[in-house]
Each structure stands twice: as structure tokens, then as C-alpha cells.
Amino acid sequence: MTLLSIRGLTKRFGAAEVLKGVDLEVNKGEVVSIIGASGSGKTTLLRCVNLLEDFDGGEIVLDDVAIGYVKRNGTRRRLGERELARQRAMTGMVFQSFNLFPHLTALGNVMLGLLKVRHMAKAEAKTLAMNWLSRVGLSDRAMHLPSQLSGGQQQRVAIARALAMDPKLVLLDEITSALDPELVGEVLDTIKSLAKEGTTMLIVTHEMRFARDVAHRTIFMDGGLIAEQGPSAKLFRNPGNARLKEFLKRANI
Amino acid sequence: MAYSFRFGVIEANLDNFLQGLLLGLALAFAAILIGTLIGLLCAFATTAKSRAPSRLVGIYVSAIRNTPLLVIVLFVYFALPQLGIRLGKLESFIFSLAIYSGAYLTEVFRAGLAGVPKGVVDAGRAIGLNGLQRALYVIMPIMWRNCLPALGTTFISLFKDTSLAAVIAVPELTYQARKLNTETFRVAEAWATASLLYLSTCLLIAAGLRQLERRFPKF
Numbered sequence: 001m002t003l004l005s006i007r008g009l010t011k012r013f014g015a016a017e018v019l020k021g022v023d024l025e026v027n028k029g030e031v032v033s034i035i036g037a038s039g040s041g042k043t044t045l046l047r048c049v050n051l052l053e054d055f056d057g058g059e060i061v062l063d064d065v066a067i068g069y070v071k072r073n074g075t076r077r078r079l080g081e082r083e084l085a086r087q088r089a090m091t092g093m094v095f096q097s098f099n100l101f102p103h104l105t106a107l108g109n110v111m112l113g114l115l116k117v118r119h120m121a122k123a124e125a126k127t128l129a130m131n132w133l134s135r136v137g138l139s140d141r142a143m144h145l146p147s148q149l150s151g152g153q154q155q156r157v158a159i160a161r162a163l164a165m166d167p168k169l170v171l172l173d174e175i176t177s178a179l180d181p182e183l184v185g186e187v188l189d190t191i192k193s194l195a196k197e198g199t200t201m202l203i204v205t206h207e208m209r210f211a212r213d214v215a216h217r218t219i220f221m222d223g224g225l226i227a228e229q230g231p232s233a234k235l236f237r238n239p240g241n242a243r244l245k246e247f248l249k250r251a252n253i
Numbered sequence: 254m255a256y257s258f259r260f261g262v263i264e265a266n267l268d269n270f271l272q273g274l275l276l277g278l279a280l281a282f283a284a285i286l287i288g289t290l291i292g293l294l295c296a297f298a299t300t301a302k303s304r305a306p307s308r309l310v311g312i313y314v315s316a317i318r319n320t321p322l323l324v325i326v327l328f329v330y331f332a333l334p335q336l337g338i339r340l341g342k343l344e345s346f347i348f349s350l351a352i353y354s355g356a357y358l359t360e361v362f363r364a365g366l367a368g369v370p371k372g373v374v375d376a377g378r379a380i381g382l383n384g385l386q387r388a389l390y391v392i393m394p395i396m397w398r399n400c401l402p403a404l405g406t407t408f409i410s411l412f413k414d415t416s417l418a419a420v421i422a423v424p425e426l427t428y429q430a431r432k433l434n435t436e437t438f439r440v441a442e443a444w445a446t447a448s449l450l451y452l453s454t455c456l457l458i459a460a461g462l463r464q465l466e467r468r469f470p471k472f
């Protein structure tokens with residue numbers, strides 16, 4: 001069953017066209033990784049899906065609902081802030097730079113959305129948040145502020161914060177790139193376990209081995225377009241696109 | 254000829270001085286309250302996508318910051334009635350100090366907002382917080398922490414500025430000192446007392462704000 005369907009997505013920053021007509025389908029329960037050189041538009045693609053950026057053309061359909069815009073009499077109009085907020089809550093996002101709320105504890109970070117967006121009672125939100133913190137192995141750090149946590153721990157809190165909202169789709173943008181090498185493993189293990197449980201994920205990553213081993217499908221982006229895609233095992237073993245070949249050679253996999 | 258201090262006259266008028274001091278504190282408090290609202294509104298307005306609010310705020314801030322407070326006070330008190338707006342002395346001064354402090358506080362809050370990491374706000378967006386919720390639960394807590402030190406200095410300076418209310422005969426501390434000065438000619442006693450009261454009050458406020466800053470959660 002198709003969960004996310006992107007058709008002809010275009011996005012400009014000023015004069016520069018950063019996405020030049022991206023088509024992508026993601027099925028429910030599927031893990032799709034996106035690889036590609038820096039500047040190829042991977043982050044922008046994720047940010048469009050999470051409605052953090054507006055986009056110029058094409059459409060993004062999530063769970064059968066076209067998101068971000070309404071079309072009326074042939075003109076398309078960006079939705080209002082409230083409606084955008086509601087739609088954003090359907091997708092979760094984990095950022096390269098963690099972006100935890102610095103003034104809230106690990107627990108507070110996970111609880112905020114549950115309280116204010118899901119309107120849960122405090123006790124219920126706390127139980128659910130503690131559950132997620134323990135799933136990412138951080139029950140004993142619940143009362144710590146982000147500044148008192150290592151990078152790997154912060155990123156796991158960020159994963160718990162996104163997942164606790166029970167999103168239909170989780171977007172992960174190079175979530176290990178800012179981590180010391182010895183902390184990468186703990187974060188990737190967390191993602192692997194989520195993948196096993198059937199969480200639908202769109203993962204931008206520089207960890208080629210991780211993409212090959214965990215993602216059902218891998219997308220190669222080049223210059224704002226999807227240049228090649230296929231089952232991960234096949235794409236890494238037998239790349240067709242010349243630029244992908246070169247990219248993989250340089251990535252040293 | 255040596256001046257001989259006679260502080261008996263101060264003792265006799267101490268009530269007036271203390272009442273004057275309290276009135277000054279009350280004026281500052283009211284003006285800062287309104288000024289903080291103005292400052293928050295203006296600072297957030299400058300973060301809007303469209304450029305018009307930014308430009309308006311810019312005009313307001315630079316107009317106020319380039320006009321002496323004394324002139325604003327006199328303008329509001331003497332000129333506004335000519336234009337049909339009649340305010341009492343107290344209201345008139347509070348209004349003047351409020352629009353004045355609003356401009357300075359706008360700048361303080363703007364600096365505080367500039368120190369809120371964009372990614373953290375995006376994270377708030379990503380979990381589905383709407384604009385007001387992001388402002389309340391993500392942006393403002395970080396902003397307050399960022400501007401606490403500057404806020405303290407601004408508050409103290411605004412309290413000192415209440416002395417200008419004397420020129421429109423608001424009976425605050427400076428007015429009381431001047432009154433004693435002209436009525437008794439105990440010039441040195443009057444102004445020494447006023448100075449000491451201003452100084453000790455400012456030091457007390459500063460100490461209180463430092464305590465607050467220390468208690469404010471570090472993150």
C-alpha cells in the first residue's frame with residue numbers, strides 16, 4: 001500500500017532550481033534510503049515532505065491526502081499555519097544536528113508534542129514518553145538536559161521525540177553525521193530495530209553499509225533529480241548510472 | 254564658609270522621600286510592563302516573513318532611540334492635550350516611559366530571538382506545534398535566557414529614568430528632593446538623600462536580578 005507519493009516535485013531557492021521534478025513512492029512499512037552528493041537536494045526533499053519548506057510545483061500525497069497546498073479553480077494556495085501544523089504532526093523528523101529543546105529535559109522533549117499537539121493528559125504523556133526513552137535505552141537519562149547528554153544520547157532522545165508522536169512516516173536526515181564515530185553504532189542500532197518493527201522511514205544517509213543492509217530500497221539523487229533507484233542490494237552491487245558508480249567508488253563501499 | 258549638614262530636616266521629611274521612591278518604582282513597573290508587551294510584539298513582528306512589520310518596527314525604534322526621553326515626556330504631557338488627547342500626570346508619564354522602554358526592549362528581545370537556533374524551531378514545527386505554541390514553549394524560554402542580563406540593565410536604567418517625571422510635577426523622589434531644596438534650602442541634604450536612595454535601590458534591584466539569573470535554569 002502506498003503511503004507517500006511524490007509527483008513532479010519542484011523547488012527553487014531564488015534562481016536556483018534545487019528539485020527538478022522528483023517522483024517517489026514509499027509503501028507502508030518500507031525503509032527507503034536516499035544517497036547522493038552534498039548539494040543534490042536530499043535535505044530539501046525531506047523538508048518539503050515535512051512542510052518545513054514550501055515547494056513550487058508537483059504534489060506530495062501522504063496517506064491519500066495531498067499536503068501543503070489546496071487547489072481551487074486552478075490556483076494553488078499554501079495552507080494556513082494551523083492546517084500545516086496538523087499535517088506536519090503526521091510525519092516525524094530527526095535532524096543531523098539533533099535540535100533538542102535545550103531548556104527541557106529528555107523527558108520534557110519527548111512530552112511536549114504529546115501534551116500540546118496530541119493533547120494527552122500529563123500522566124499518560126509521561127508514561128508514553130518514558131516508554132520511548134526506555135526503548136532507545138535512555139530511561140536513566142530522562143531528567144537530564146540535552147547539554148548533559150552525549151551526542152549519541154541526544155540523537156536517541158530526538159528519535160524518541162519523533163516516534164512518540166506516532167507518525168505515519170519518519171524522515172531522518174543524516175542523523176549520524178554530527179556524531180563521533182564511536183557513537184554512530186548506538187544510533188544506527190536504534191534505527192535498525194525500528195525498521196524491524198515496520199516503521200516507514202525515509203533515510204538520508206552517508207552510511208552506505210547501513211543503507212545497503214537496512215533499507216529495502218535505495219534512491220540515488222543527483223542534481224535535484226532521482227538518477228537511479230532500486231532494491232538496495234541490487235543498486236549497490238550493480239549500479240547502472242555512471243555518476244552513481246563514481247559516487248559509490250568514492251564512498252568506498 | 255563651611256556648609257553644616259543638618260539631617261534633622263531629612264528625618265522630618267523621610268516619609269515624603271520614601272513615598273516618592275515608591276511612586277518611582279510603581280511608575281517604572283507599570284511602564285516596563287507595557288514596554289515589555291510592546292517589545293515582545295515588535296520583536297516577534299520583525300520575524301514575520303513579510304517585510305512591512307520589520308520596517309515599521311525599525312522606524313519606531315529609531316525614532317524613539319534618537320529622541321531624548323525628556324523631550325518625549327514633555328511632548329506627551331504638553332503637546333498631546335493640544336491635539337485633543339488628555340492624560341493625567343501619572344498616565345502621561347507612564348505612557349511616555351512605556352513607549353520609550355518599548356523601543357529599547359524591542360532591541361533586547363530581538364537580540365534574544367536571534368540567539369534561538371533555527372533548527373530547534375524547526376524541530377518544534379516538525380512535531381506539529383503551531384506558531385503560537387512554538388513561540389510560547391520553544392522560542393520564548395530560550396529567548397528569556399538569552400536576554401536576561403541585558404534585561405536587568407535595561408530595567409535599572411528605566412527605573413532611574415523615572416526621575417524625569419519631576420519635570421511634570423509627578424511627586425516621585427527627585428520631585429521631593431527639589432521641593433525640600435526650595436522650601437528649606439537644605440540643598441546638600443536633599444540631593445544627598447535622593448542620590449543615596451536611588452543608588453541603594455538600584456543596587457538592590459541588581460542583586461535581586463542576579464539572584465533570579467542564578468535560579469534561572471541553565472541549559
Ligand SMILES: Nc1ncnc2c1ncn2[C@@H]1O[C@H](COP(=O)(O)OP(=O)(O)O)[C@@H](O)[C@H]1O
Binds near residue numbers: 013037039041042044
Ligand atoms: N534555505 C536555502 N536557501 C538557499 N539555498 C538553499 C537553501 N537550502 C538549501 N539550498 C541549496 O539547495 C541545494 C540543495 O541543498 P540540500 O537539499 O541541503 O542538499 P543535500 O542535503 O543533498 O546536501 C544546495 O545547492 C543548497 O545550497
Ligand SMILES: [Mg+2]
Binds near residue numbers: 044
Ligand atoms: Mg543535507
